[in-house]
Amino acid sequence: MKPTNIQDPEYFHKVVDCQYACPAHTPVPEYIRLIAEGRYTEAYMINWDSNVFPGVLGRTCDRPCEPACRRGRIDEEPVAICRLKRVAADNRDDVIPYMPQGPFPPNGKKVALIGGGPASLTVARDLAPLGYEVHLFDEQKLGGGFMRSQIPAFRLPEHVLNDEVNYILRLGIHTQFEHYVESLKDVLEKDYDAVFVGTGAPRGRDLPDLPGRQEGDANIHIGINWLGSVAFEHTTNIGKRVIVLGGGNTAMDCCRTARRLGGEDVKVIVRSPFASMKASPWEKEDAQHEDIPIIDNHVPRSFVVATDEEWSVVSDQWLAGEPIPDEAKLRVDENPHSAIRNPQLRGMTFEKVEAVYDENGKRSLVPTGEPEVFFPADDVLIAVGQENSFPWIERTVGVDFDKWEMPVVDKTTFQSTNPRVFFGGDAAFGPENVITAVAHGHQAAVSIDLFCNGKNLLTERLHPMTNLISQKMGIHEWAYDSAVDEYDRLVVPQADKTVTLRDRKKEVELGFDPLAGYKEAERCLNCDVQTVFEAPKCIECDACVDICPTACITFTTDGDESDLRSRTKVPALNISQDIYVADGLKTGRVMVKDEDVCLHCGLCAERCPTAAWDMQKFWYNVTKAGEVKYNVVQITRNESAV
Numbered sequence: 001m002k003p004t005n006i007q008d009p010e011y012f013h014k015v016v017d018c019q020y021a022c023p024a025h026t027p028v029p030e031y032i033r034l035i036a037e038g039r040y041t042e043a044y045m046i047n048w049d050s051n052v053f054p055g056v057l058g059r060t061c062d063r064p065c066e067p068a069c070r071r072g073r074i075d076e077e078p079v080a081i082c083r084l085k086r087v088a089a090d091n092r093d094d095v096i097p098y099m100p101q102g103p104f105p106p107n108g109k110k111v112a113l114i115g116g117g118p119a120s121l122t123v124a125r126d127l128a129p130l131g132y133e134v135h136l137f138d139e140q141k142l143g144g145g146f147m148r149s150q151i152p153a154f155r156l157p158e159h160v161l162n163d164e165v166n167y168i169l170r171l172g173i174h175t176q177f178e179h180y181v182e183s184l185k186d187v188l189e190k191d192y193d194a195v196f197v198g199t200g201a202p203r204g205r206d207l208p209d210l211p212g213r214q215e216g217d218a219n220i221h222i223g224i225n226w227l228g229s230v231a232f233e234h235t236t237n238i239g240k241r242v243i244v245l246g247g248g249n250t251a252m253d254c255c256r257t258a259r260r261l262g263g264e265d266v267k268v269i270v271r272s273p274f275a276s277m278k279a280s281p282w283e284k285e286d287a288q289h290e291d292i293p294i295i296d297n298h299v300p301r302s303f304v305v306a307t308d309e310e311w312s313v314v315s316d317q318w319l320a321g322e323p324i325p326d327e328a329k330l331r332v333d334e335n336p337h338s339a340i341r342n343p344q345l346r347g348m349t350f351e352k353v354e355a356v357y358d359e360n361g362k363r364s365l366v367p368t369g370e371p372e373v374f375f376p377a378d379d380v381l382i383a384v385g386q387e388n389s390f391p392w393i394e395r396t397v398g399v400d401f402d403k404w405e406m407p408v409v410d411k412t413t414f415q416s417t418n419p420r421v422f423f424g425g426d427a428a429f430g431p432e433n434v435i436t437a438v439a440h441g442h443q444a445a446v447s448i449d450l451f452c453n454g455k456n457l458l459t460e461r462l463h464p465m466t467n468l469i470s471q472k473m474g475i476h477e478w479a480y481d482s483a484v485d486e487y488d489r490l491v492v493p494q495a496d497k498t499v500t501l502r503d504r505k506k507e508v509e510l511g512f513d514p515l516a517g518y519k520e521a522e523r524c525l526n527c528d529v530q531t532v533f534e535a536p537k538c539i540e541c542d543a544c545v546d547i548c549p550t551a552c553i554t555f556t557t558d559g560d561e562s563d564l565r566s567r568t569k570v571p572a573l574n575i576s577q578d579i580y581v582a583d584g585l586k587t588g589r590v591m592v593k594d595e596d597v598c599l600h601c602g603l604c605a606e607r608c609p610t611a612a613w614d615m616q617k618f619w620y621n622v623t624k625a626g627e628v629k630y631n632v633v634q635i636t637r638n639e640s641a642v
Contacts, residue, residue: 001558001561001581002581003581003582003584003590004579004580004582006580009464009466009620012468012528012530012618012620013464013466013618013620014577014578014595015530015577015578015595015618016029016527016528016618017069017070017577018065018068018069018527019065019528019620020068021067021068022051022064022065023064023435023439024050024051024438024439024622025439025620025621026046026047026050027046027528027621028065028081028524028528029525029527029528029529030046030528030619031084031088032081032084032521032524033480033521033524035084035517035521036481036517036521036522036524038514038518040087040088040092040093041092041093041095041098043087043088043092044089044095045095047085047088047089048095048099048167049624050621050622051435052118052164052438053147053164053434054085054086054088055086055089055090055160055161055163056156056160056161057082057085057434057435058082058083058084058085058086058089058090058511059155059509060147060151060155061434061435062433062435063082063280064435065081066079066080066081069081070525070527070600071523071525073596073597074599075488076488076489077489078489079489079520079521079523079524080490080512080520083492083511084512084517084520084521086511087511087514087520087521089160091514095167096167096170099167099171100129102128102129102170104128104129104130104131104172105131106131106133107130107131107132108131109131109132109194109452110135110192111132111133111134111135111192111194111195111448112135112187112190112192112194112196113134113136113137113195113196113198114137114181114184114195114196114197114198115197115200116137116138116140116143116144116145116177116198117145117146117199117200117425117437118144118198118425118434118437118438119196119198119424119425119426119427119438119440119441120136120138120145120196120198120424120425120441121145121165121168121441122440122442123196123198123444123445123448124169124173125168126441126442126446126624126626127448127449127625128168128171128172130449132452133174134172134173134174135173136173136174136175136176137176138175138177138179139177139178139180140177140178141177141178142165142177143165143169143175143177144161144165145200146202146224146426148161148231149224149228150224150227150231150250150253151253152230152253152256152504153231153504153505153507154260154504154508155253155507155509157507180392181392182392183394184197184392184397184399184421185394185397188418188421192420193420193451193452194420194421194422194452195422196422196424197407197421197422197423197424197427198423198424198425198437198441199390200425200426200427201386201387201388201389201427201430201431202224202386202389203388204222204225204250204383204386205222205385206222206382207300207384210301210302210303211301211302212303212305212345215303215343216305216344216380218345219239219344219345219377219379219380220303220380220382221379221380221382222381222382223244223251223381223382224250224383227250227253230257230504235261236261238258238262238263238379239262239263239379240264240265241264241265241376241377241378241379242258242263242267242377242378242381243269243347243375243379243381244258244266244267244269244380244381245270245300245382245383246270246383246385247271247279247296248278248383248385249278249279249280249283250383250386251279251381252279252284252286252287254381254383255267255268255287255292255381256287256292257504258379258381259290259291259292259501260500260501260502260504261504263379266292267293267294268293269295269348269350269375270294270295270298271296271297271298271353271365272297272363273297273355276355277294277296286508289494289497290497290501297352297353297354297355297365298350298352298353299350299351299365300350301349301350301372302348303345303347303380304347304374305343305345306343306344306346307342307344308342310343311344311346315346345377346376347374347375347376348374348375348377349373349374350372350374350375351367351372351373352367352368352370352373353366353368354366354368385431386431388405388406388426388427390405393407397418398416398417399416399417399421400416400417406429406430407423407428409423409428409429412457412458412461413444413447413457414428414443414444414447415451419451420451422448424441424444428440442625445624445625446461446462446624446625449626462623462624462625463623464620464621464622464623465619465620465622465623466619466621467618467619468530468532468616468619469617470614470615470616470617471529472615475606478529478615480526480529480615481526482526482529482600482601482602482615483601484525484601485522485523487519487520487522487523490516490519490520492509492511492512493509493510493511495509495510525600525601528617528619529600529602529615529616530615530618531580531598531600531602531605531613531614532613532615532616533580533591533593534611534612534614535582535583535584535585535591536584537610537611537612538585538591538610538612539610540555540586540587540589542555543607543608543609544603544604544607544613545569546607547604548603549601549603550594550597550598550599551570552568552593552594552597553569553591553592553593553604554567554569554592554593555585555589555590555591555592556568556592558589558590561579564581564590564592565579568592568594570594570597572592572594572597577594577595577596578595579593579594580592580593580595
């Protein structure tokens, strides 16, 4: 097998599993170490450089980093990476002095951003310091996009969002709020050098073909629209009995919000099995903690709408769960006279199903054959997905759309088929999350900067900033805490639900205090401090093999990858993570290390009598448009690279 090229920045990047899994590639272990040292401002700024919204994401991120966390392979739970981000945000000092300071010398270029969500705001933050005149258009009163309209205040307090949006707007962004862009053609006819579309996925899916949908419309609401109406205080109450349809995070936000607006009997009813729901596990737990049952394997069949007269005939049987003959299921659409007598939504019927999987793992929902089930409801919230909607983009402006009416966008450059128009966030490839939108914004800003300077968007993209720095201070001393701490993952404290359920703006999670933040930070295994091997120094004494707590090091004869994986001291079975292979040993053998199970504890380097092993901190930072530098990031790197 060819020796591993550790000069390739992507090799060690992949070993830092949490950072690699983060769409914005935030240097997670670096900021966690700073939190453990109480250096919250520096930790915040490292986050701000990468993910732009540390306070927001420290509360609401989908946490793709945590399932990837190496700690989860030796413990029951990964490090609470997301909530540690909040520790930095909650305890930081004034960070404005460390941010770019305007006014910036103009470069003569103008960029329009349509939509004020995380993708557009990221583009604005990256381009404004380079001298671009940035104009942001949004139909809402304030910036933030769906972070403001769809994430409830009990999860994301308004002041946290305002602070982090304003850090960007203070860079001299020309804001045009309460301005709905009706025509991309009109925007393109103005003197903008580039246009970025970050309008999200603003249309919630409906169930228009379900019987009773039209007749019950007054009490049937599209989830994301309803959340927005609540956020802007157009809606202040809801019925006592509420059904929420859907199994994603929006459904969880809907049901928890409904509880705070007067819903006493709130249920989430979902087609899929509980374990297959799209909602994050912690979102489901939070809903259940607030006494909201989640009823799975139920497919909606109809909205039941009837007048008082009609309902009195069958309600007792419905509520008792008795089967009702089809001819007795009185609905408005079957009775033309009932509209005169004030029909109302009474509830919904559902068919029970079970999940059946074929040999390829494809799931089908198969009816169980049991009678339909009725659940009463005064209001129904539909949260079964979101869709993109671009009625304002004329099909004559050079932006091509695919068969799903999605814009054709390059996945590397985020450029559309009209060279001046770029997309990002949910508007580019469909609904995702805040951190993905931020990652899109960074790359779109790089492309816009290259485009406006007449450069090639693919061949002249900026490489990441990387380095490797030895952490050796003495023979058995390292510049980082290398002990593998045995703390269990800490539980984030919550406010009493008797208080939070009475106030929709009362934040539920209280966050870690500094001591708890320190303890949780100590659970990090410092995966960015890499084991670097120099074969010419090795005398093949096997001291490293003997002391390794996970038996991840093997000295053996060479072979192809599958052969080597089978002959390591413990078979290296996870092929998604590389094995580190080094040749040049005096015996002709090779050193093989399974990167998947290494704890980065440094025992191999401490034990090695010839210093063939060294612990070297790996720094990987995705370079932003124009190679903008932020002072505190550089200060932090210099101080910690001892």
